[in-house]
Amino acid sequence: MFGKLRLAALILVPFWAVLPETARADHDDLKAPGAIADALSITLLTEEYPPFNYTENGQILGAGGEVVRAMAAHLGYHKPIQSLPWKRVILRLESDPDVAAFSMTRTSQREDLYQWVGPIVEIEAGIYEFADHPDPVRSLDDIRNVPAIGVQAGGADEIALRQYGMVNLEPLHNPEVGLQMLAAGRIDLLVSSDIELHRQLADTGIASSLIRRVYSFGSSGLYLAFSRDTDQRVVTIWQSALDAVVASGQFARIMAQYGAVSDQTTPFSGSLAPGQ
Secondary structure: OOOHHHHHHHHHOOHHHHOOHHHHHHHHHHHOHHHHHHHHOOEEEEOOEOOOEEEEOOEEEOHHHHHHHHHHHHHOOOOOOEEOOHHHHHHHHHHOOOEEEEEEEOOOOOOOOEEEEEEEEEEEEEEEEEOOOOOOOOOHHHHHHOOOEEEEOOOHHHHHHHHOOOOOEEEEOOHHHHHHHHHOOOOOEEEEEHHHHHHHHHHHOOOHHHEEEEEEEEEEEEEEEEEOOOOHHHHHHHHHHHHHHHHOOHHHHHHHHOOOOOOOOOOEEOOOOOOO
């Protein structure tokens, strides 16, 4: 976790100080008491989706959860973060004013529905199989023809893969068991990311050398999404808080802590899906 002194140092830096010089003149009104009060009154929502966001001992943890908490500490935000089922999170985000939710994939379908701050998590996503699979995947046709691909139920990956004509999907309502299902032969391939696999490998004791990424979606990000009618000044204030967390090196430390990697190799890659 992060020391109190480090968080205190972040808080002492005014959030507008991280704005580029050319942007500060355009955002002088961000320092107005009303804008600051509005930013601190936002309701933050998330879901239980380890390792990106989850509750432990009453605190929101996870790669996205810790970044958002660092942003909140930088701003002096003290309201509790609410964890709800994802469908309720989306309902609140689309119906209530001044709500923000994480960790969300920014897709073309969602782009105009919300306002965006991020990325709060950076991931390398792809499709994985066991390295000793008797019939290894070598092409997109192989992926289309395996009996079952495990993918988060209702997530952006499932939606995008179905749009690409994939009919061999096995929706996982509990993605945390994806690696166990792959090991047991209940699915042939698993859609996942470096951060998700890092946790599942640790939980199951399966060696990382036994898992092979056969297809890469490339790098992508997860975001803090704000309700569409949120004051643009509020969104800018939260983005500047993230910029400060990144500039301090804290963002990189959180990503490393949760297993983000950038040196994976893969037989082939493309853009079948946008991420979680």
